[in-house]
Amino acid sequence: MRKLKHEEIPRPSPAAVSALPKHPISVVLDNVRSLYNVGSIFRTSDAALIEKLYLTGITGTPDNRGLHKTALGAQDTVAWAYEKDPVAVAHRLREAGYTLAVLEITDTPTRTTAVKSDHFPLCLVVGNELSGVRDDLVHLADLALEIPQYGAKQSLNVAVAYGIAVFDLVRCFRSFE
Amino acid sequence: MRKLKHEEIPRPSPAAVSALPKHPISVVLDNVRSLYNVGSIFRTSDAALIEKLYLTGITGTPDNRGLHKTALGAQDTVAWAYEKDPVAVAHRLREAGYTLAVLEITDTPTRTTAVKSDHFPLCLVVGNELSGVRDDLVHLADLALEIPQYGAKQSLNVAVAYGIAVFDLVRCFRSFE
Numbered sequence: 391m392r393k394l395k396h397e398e399i400p401r402p403s404p405a406a407v408s409a410l411p412k413h414p415i416s417v418v419l420d421n422v423r424s425l426y427n428v429g430s431i432f433r434t435s436d437a438a439l440i441e442k443l444y445l446t447g448i449t450g451t452p453d454n455r456g457l458h459k460t461a462l463g464a465q466d467t468v469a470w471a472y473e474k475d476p477v478a479v480a481h482r483l484r485e486a487g488y489t490l491a492v493l494e495i496t497d498t499p500t501r502t503t504a505v506k507s508d509h510f511p512l513c514l515v516v517g518n519e520l521s522g523v524r525d526d527l528v529h530l531a532d533l534a535l536e537i538p539q540y541g542a543k544q545s546l547n548v549a550v551a552y553g554i555a556v557f558d559l560v561r562c563f564r565s566f567e
Numbered sequence: 568m569r570k571l572k573h574e575e576i577p578r579p580s581p582a583a584v585s586a587l588p589k590h591p592i593s594v595v596l597d598n599v600r601s602l603y604n605v606g607s608i609f610r611t612s613d614a615a616l617i618e619k620l621y622l623t624g625i626t627g628t629p630d631n632r633g634l635h636k637t638a639l640g641a642q643d644t645v646a647w648a649y650e651k652d653p654v655a656v657a658h659r660l661r662e663a664g665y666t667l668a669v670l671e672i673t674d675t676p677t678r679t680t681a682v683k684s685d686h687f688p689l690c691l692v693v694g695n696e697l698s699g700v701r702d703d704l705v706h707l708a709d710l711a712l713e714i715p716q717y718g719a720k721q722s723l724n725v726a727v728a729y730g731i732a733v734f735d736l737v738r739c740f741r742s743f744e
Contacts (some may be wrong), residue, residue, distance in 0.1 A: 392705070395698065401719060401721050402718075402719055407626045413717075416668035426603070430724045433722065434724070435718075436719060437714075437723055438718065461721065464719075468718075495570065497571060503738070522570065523570070528569070537614075540737075541614050542578060543578070544614070546611060546730070547610055547730075553727035553731050556733055557731050
């Protein structure tokens with residue numbers, strides 16, 4: 391087998407991507423402290439072709455140049471908005487028919503691979519590196535998504551956990567089409 | 568629903584994890600430049616309960632304290648070894664019956680969700696942040712695993728791509744048991 395050269399890999403233009411129908415997944419990034427993680431999440435969100443990233447609380451925005459180092463341009467191809475209050479975003483999206491799903495370890499876990507067709511459109515809420523998703527958002531949620539972990543630590547980096555979860559959601563959604 | 572408190576989340580002791588049968592996946596991390604990425608990959612590898620991480624080429628090892636910041640203790644719960652030459656590791660594992668799978672964009676892609684039961688045990692090769700997996704390892708490989716990407720960038724952070732791929736492999740393996 392042969393590795394494709396950089397110029398052989400098909401890359402739709404940002405304008406073409408912008409015109410594509412998106413996967414019906416919006417994401418709330420609440421109180422994510424590290425610009426490195428936020429940038430990486432932008433890059434993953436471009437690859438997963440989600441609708442929109444809502445940056446809330448202390449989460450940094452692309453106005454911080456430190457984020458560009460890991461976003462690598464995805465800050466210009468993914469729709470995003472900053473809103474201070476994640477609860478207001480969550481209420482608005484639920485009223486618009488979205489299922490509110492937190493990525494968090496709770497007493498009622500649902501696997502990221504077990505999402506159903508009527509859970510879309512879906513709003514995925516990702517929280518702080520240390521404290522996770524805020525309790526008031528967990529209480530509001532319809533679903534708590536969990537990635538099964540088999541080791542001693544029971545803790546994944548937030549950008550890695552987001553990558554696993556959002557690609558599972560995209561795969562679920564595409565399997566229903 | 569309710570978020571579990573830190574002390575409510577079951578965490579097997581490192582000794583208990585060490586005694587568990589591992590998923591039959593070994594990983595070669597070749598020429599991964601960033602200690603941040605290597606540490607994060609240790610943390611993901613603990614969660615995925617893989618057999619062993621081989622750190623090759625310029626990939627940093629847990630002897631570098633900079634790695635501990637993102638590994639968060641997983642450097643002590645995941646078996647690892649440093650070997651300069653990844654080709655020697657790849658040959659040895661193939662001779663021991665492993666399927667050699669590179670995480671790379673090639674002319675013959677296999678989805679990370681399409682791995683078969685006879686592909687295990689499997690050695691997953693992950694390469695440099697910019698240049699990917701070395702050509703000589705791609706030429707040796709039995710499989711090239713690819714994550715479908717839908718956006719403009721066609722590039723995921725190496726630690727995120729590894730997380731998506733290894734959790735897909737674990738899920739494939741467990742579905743055959």
